Structure formats: structure tokens, C-alpha cells
Amino acid sequence: xxxxxxxxxxxxxxxxxxxxxxxxxxxxxxxxxxxxxxxxxxxxxxxxxxxxxxxxxxxxxxxxxxxxxxxxxxxxxxxxxxxxxxxxxxxxxxxxxxxxxxxxxxxxxxxxxxxxxxxxxxxxxxxxxxxxxxxxxxxxxxxxxxxxxxxxxxxxxxxxxxxxxxxxxxxxxxxxxxxxxxxxxxxxxxxxxxxxxxxxxxx
Amino acid sequence: xxxxxxxxxxxxxxxxxxxxxxxxxxxxxxxxxxxxxxxxxxxxxxxxxxxxxxxxxxxxxxxxxxxxxxxxxxxxxxxxxxxxxxxxxxxxxxxxxxxxxxxxxxxxxxxxxxxxxxxxxxxxxxxxxxxxxxxxxxxxxxxxxxxxx
Numbered sequence: 001x002x003x004x005x006x007x008x009x010x011x012x013x014x015x016x017x018x019x020x021x022x023x024x025x026x027x028x029x030x031x032x033x034x035x036x037x038x039x040x041x042x043x044x045x046x047x048x049x050x051x052x053x054x055x056x057x058x059x060x061x062x063x064x065x066x067x068x069x070x071x072x073x074x075x076x077x078x079x080x081x082x083x084x085x086x087x088x089x090x091x092x093x094x095x096x097x098x099x100x101x102x103x104x105x106x107x108x109x110x111x112x113x114x115x116x117x118x119x120x121x122x123x124x125x126x127x128x129x130x131x132x133x134x135x136x137x138x139x140x141x142x143x144x145x146x147x148x149x150x151x152x153x154x155x156x157x158x159x160x161x162x163x164x165x166x167x168x169x170x171x172x173x174x175x176x177x178x179x180x181x182x183x184x185x186x187x188x189x190x191x192x193x194x195x196x197x198x199x200x201x202x203x
Numbered sequence: 204x205x206x207x208x209x210x211x212x213x214x215x216x217x218x219x220x221x222x223x224x225x226x227x228x229x230x231x232x233x234x235x236x237x238x239x240x241x242x243x244x245x246x247x248x249x250x251x252x253x254x255x256x257x258x259x260x261x262x263x264x265x266x267x268x269x270x271x272x273x274x275x276x277x278x279x280x281x282x283x284x285x286x287x288x289x290x291x292x293x294x295x296x297x298x299x300x301x302x303x304x305x306x307x308x309x310x311x312x313x314x315x316x317x318x319x320x321x322x323x324x325x326x327x328x329x330x331x332x333x334x335x336x337x338x339x340x341x342x343x344x345x346x347x348x349x350x351x352x
Contacts, residue, residue: 040348065344068337072344179349186345194337 002097002193004070011070013189014077014095015182018120019102020112021081024141027172028102029060029076032182035175036062057092067190074186081116090123098135098189100181102172103160105142105150113160135188136165139181144171213322214239221315222307227251228290229298231258242283242302254287254300275316277309286312290323 002013017025026046033044042061058078065072077096079089093099101120103113124131140156151159153169161167166184170177210228218226218239225240227247233255238247257276275288282304290297299319303312 036348062348064348065340067340067344183345183349187341190341194334 002189009070010073011067011193012073012075013097013186013193014075015098015100015185015189016093016096017076017078017100017102018089018093018116019081019141020104020109020116021083023081023102023104023109023113023116024139024170024172025078025081025102026058027141028100028139028170028178028181029058029078031172031175031178032062032076033060035179040064057088064186068194072190076182083115083119086119086123089119090126093120093123094127096134097193098137098185100137100139100185101160102139102141102170103156105140105156105169106145107149107151110151110159117160132163135185135192136163137181137185137188138165138167139170139172139177140167141170141172141177143169144174144176209326210237210323211239213319213326216322217301217315217319220318221301221303221312223286223301223303223312225302227254227300229254229300231255231296231298236297240302244283245302250300250302254298257287258289258298275313279309284309286316288316290320 002011004011017028019025029044033041040063045059047057057080058076060076062074062076063071064074077092079085079092099120101117103109103117121131124134138156138161140151140153143150143153153167157167166188168177168181168184170181172178214226214228214237217223223240225242225245226238227235227250228237229235229251233251235247235251261276275286278285278287284303286299286301286303286309288299290299299316301312301316
């Protein structure tokens with residue numbers, strides 16, 4: 001659940017960008033960092049290898065503003081996508097309030113997408129989180145690539161979106177679909193928190 | 204004025220008028236919502252946790268006896284006294300924990316506890332955000348951050 005600081009009237013939500021290696025998770029955060037107002041974002045921290053692949057995580061804090069009297073902040077994280085960083089992914093995923101799954105739309109990457117989605121569900125189950133209850137948004141990235149290389153969004157839906165969660169076609173390098181994705185996951189996370197607090201108020 | 208400021212003002216007024224040294228407004232689970240005043244020997248986190256435990260056990264005892272309500276509880280110590288009382292104006296009910304000494308009396312504390320309840324009741328009625336307010340603030344905030352899509 002989001003961290004709610006009652007005396008300070010602050011809510012901090014953790015959103016994790018998950019997906020296979022090179023699917024565009026860091027590109028999402030870089031685009032967001034470059035385009036949101038400077039006074040609404042903190043420093044973006046990236047721990048990358050020499051060949052610029054994410055080693056541990058990227059981190060970007062954002063301030064959304066005041067909602068229901070609470071200053072609301074998001075902490076955006078990415079995980080390293082490569083298969084051998086599974087333990088690192090589990091660490092970063094701990095305490096996540098929402099997940100953006102960034103899928104690579106290239107046809108030859110479809111197995112990696114499915115494997116990464118399965119890995120996400122296993123990591124959540126290991127942490128006793130029911131994947132069906134966690135806010136999740138799918139992003140079909142790299143839709144700008146030539147048509148003969150990629151699966152169109154409706155085929156990506158058939159392959160990956162068995163839960164029927166919100167999904168967005170995207171090209172993270174130019175920013176298409178990036179803000180739409182962030183907006184979707186932000187709405188899901190905060191509506192869930194609002195519903196939880198209302199449920200608490202009724203007990 | 205927002206809800207936080209109004210709650211803080213109501214609590215400050217209670218401390219001043221009742222003549223108590225410390226007042227804590229708590230969620231039922233012990234999380235501190237607001238604090239006014241200070242007593243050196245009282246650790247706020249510990250006191251809040253214990254107060255929540257007292258509240259929970261008293262409620263359970265009440266249920267056991269067929270009455271789930273929690274009435275005010277007074278601990279008349281030597282030079283420091285405690286008054287723990289429910290503030291049921293919101294659901295779930297909150298708790299007021301206050302610490303006072305011989306410079307005031309239990310009677311005064313009770314009188315101004317009633318005033319505090321009334322103030323918080325008015326505030327709850329005026330401030331409770333509706334789903335519509337939440338959705339409007341959410342959309343406005345997202346648009347301010349991400350722009351119109």
C-alpha cells in the first residue's frame with residue numbers, strides 16, 4: 001500500500017516499470033524526466049552498466065500535487081530486464097503500489113515478453129501479493145518500428161492482456177504513449193487508495 | 204483553510220482552553236493525526252500505541268458485554284493525569300489522548316472535549332471529500348503534471 005504520512009499529510013506511491021531487457025523502461029523514465037515541469041520532479045538516478053543497460057534500477061520522484069488534502073508523490077522505478085537479474089527485480093518490486101509492464105512489440109521478442117510477465121507474477125506471488133489485485137498497465141512499446149517487424153496492438157493484446165487491464169501503444173523514444181501510460185497507472189493506484197480509505201471509513 | 208489546518212486549530216484551542224499540556228489526535232490504530240503541546244516525560248509514539256491498544260481492548264470488552272462503545276477513560280496519576288476519549292465524529296472513530304496536571308481539572312477537560320468533538324464534527328461535515336472531488340483533483344493534478352492528452 002502507498003505510504004501515508006498522516007501528520008505530514010503526504011502520500012507516497014511506488015510505481016515500478018517492469019518488462020524484458022531493452023523493452024524501453026528507462027526510455028519511459030527519461031522521457032518523463034525531460035518533459036514534466038522541473039519543480040515537480042527530483043533528480044533521476046540511474047545505476048547502469050558500462051554498456052548503458054540498467055544494472056540495479058532507475059529512480060525518478062515526481063510530485064503530483066494535493067489530492068484530498070494530501071501532498072501526493074510518485075516514486076517511479078525501473079527494474080533490470082535481463083533474466084539473470086531476477087533477485088534484483090524482486091527487491092525493487094517490494095512494496096510496489098502499481099506496475100507498468102513495458103512490452104517490446106517486436107515479433108521476435110514475444111517470448112521474452114511472456115517470460116517477463118510470468119516472472120512478474122512469480123515475483124509478486126513470492127511476496128504474497130495477489131497479481132490480480134495489483135494495479136497494472138500494459139505498454140506496447142516500439143510501435144514506431146516497421147510494420148513487418150512488430151505485432152500491432154490488437155495482437156499484443158491477445159498475447160499479453162489476459163486480465164483486460166488498461167493498455168497503450170507507445171514509442172518511448174519520441175514519447176508517444178508515455179504520458180498516457182503514466183496517467184493510467186496513476187489513476188489506478190490513487191483510485192484504489194481512495195476506495196480503500198472509503199472502505200476503512202465504513203467499518 | 205484546509206482540513207489539516209482546521210484540525211490543528213481545533214486541537215490548539217482545546218489545549219489552551221482546557222489547560223492541558225499535551226493533546227494527541229489519533230487514528231484508532233495509533234497513528235498520530237495531529238499533536239499540540241509537549242510533555243517531556245511522554246514519548247508520543249509509545250503513548251499513541253498504548254492508547255490505541257487501550258481503545259481496542261476497551262471496545263472488545265464492551266462487545267463482550269454487549270456494548271461496543273468506548274467511553275472516556277481517566278487515569279488519575281500523581282502529578283500527571285491522562286484522559287483518553289473517543290472522537291466518533293468520523294468513521295472509523297478517532298481517539299483523543301490528553302495529558303494534564305493539577306493546573307486544570309478532569310471536569311474542565313471533559314467540557315472542552317465536548318467542544319472539540321463539536322468542532323471536529325463540523326469540520327468532518329464540511330471537509331469530507333466526495334468521490335467527485337477526489338476525481339476532479341486527481342484529473343487536475345495529472346493534467347498539471349503531464350499536460351492535457
